[in-house]
Amino acid sequence: MNSPIIPFSLCPRVEKGMQLLSKRWSILIIYQLMSGTQRFHSLEAALPVSGRLLSERLKELEQEGIVLREVFPETPVRIQYSLTEKGHALAPLIKEIERWSADWVQVEADEVKS
Amino acid sequence: MNSPIIPFSLCPRVEKGMQLLSKRWSILIIYQLMSGTQRFHSLEAALPVSGRLLSERLKELEQEGIVLREVFPETPVRIQYSLTEKGHALAPLIKEIERWSADWVQVEADEVKS
DNA sequence: AACGTTAATTACTTTTCGTAACTAAATATA
DNA sequence: TATATTTAGTTACGAAAAGTAATTAACGTT
Secondary structure, three states: OOOOOOOOOOOHHHHHHHHHHOOOOHHHHHHHHHOOOEEHHHHHHHOOOOHHHHHHHHHHHHHOOOEEEEEEOOOOOEEEEEEOHHHHOOHHHHHHHHHHHHHHOOOOOOOOOO | OOOOOOOOOOOHHHHHHHHHHOOOOHHHHHHHHHOOOEEHHHHHHHOOOOHHHHHHHHHHHHHOOOEEEEEEOOOOOEEEEEEOHHHHOOHHHHHHHHHHHHHHOOOOOOOOOO
16 A cells, blocks of 8 residues: 555665674674684683584684684694684674663662562 | 683673674664654564564563653554664664675675576 | 593474464444 | 454464583593
8 A cells, every 4th residue: 555664775785794693692702702712612611602502603603704713633622713804894893882881781780689 | 720711801781782682683673763763563564573573572672771662542553663862872883783784794696597 | 441621413492483363442434 | 333444462383593411523641
């Protein structure tokens, strides 16, 4: 009947970018890697994510060209994860998340004991 | 044994902010509302999200103080959704998502017909 | 041969999501 | 009065994703 209201075109790239970043744990993993190369174990320890999901997300991020996976066949095997240029390009975005969170997010901290 | 490697403290606010934004559809809904007040129906039409989830997400975003819900008891009822100040404060973040997506995200567009 | 270590993977359960049908309220229409 | 219409949801249910814990693979040490 009346034409649908589409306030502005959802650019396919932007939509894909958002879908990508809004997969659970993706941003936190990238955030961790911002501070430098890390191996599987330390990512697992630093984030409240299970090994199963961490493995899955890292694989996805690697396929998207955001994360680089390097294998060092030592004993035991060492695998290093780091950000690619595409990954590092997310730094300003992460900074904005930090800024907004610092300004606006309230953590329920003042719980009163009964 | 050895102390866990925590490259930088995961600020609870930042962590909560990230969890919040990485709930499926949240960013896209906020993105839509950036262009102005909208009602349920037009959000549903503009986004590839079902009414069930849209309703759920809007309720969550309202509880977080990001979205304002206003009821106009007309016939049929009109309900307007808009961003609060906290919601509008996400504008720079959204801009960064747009910038990064434009620069780095490739949509699989060049599929070759066999 | 048994054990330790890292980086996963598999099996199984729980939670979240997607689809479609249904409800509620208020009015307009037959 | 009964029926239809419209918006904004909610409910029911199967499917997909996520959480948990046990298992595996590779390889060197004891």
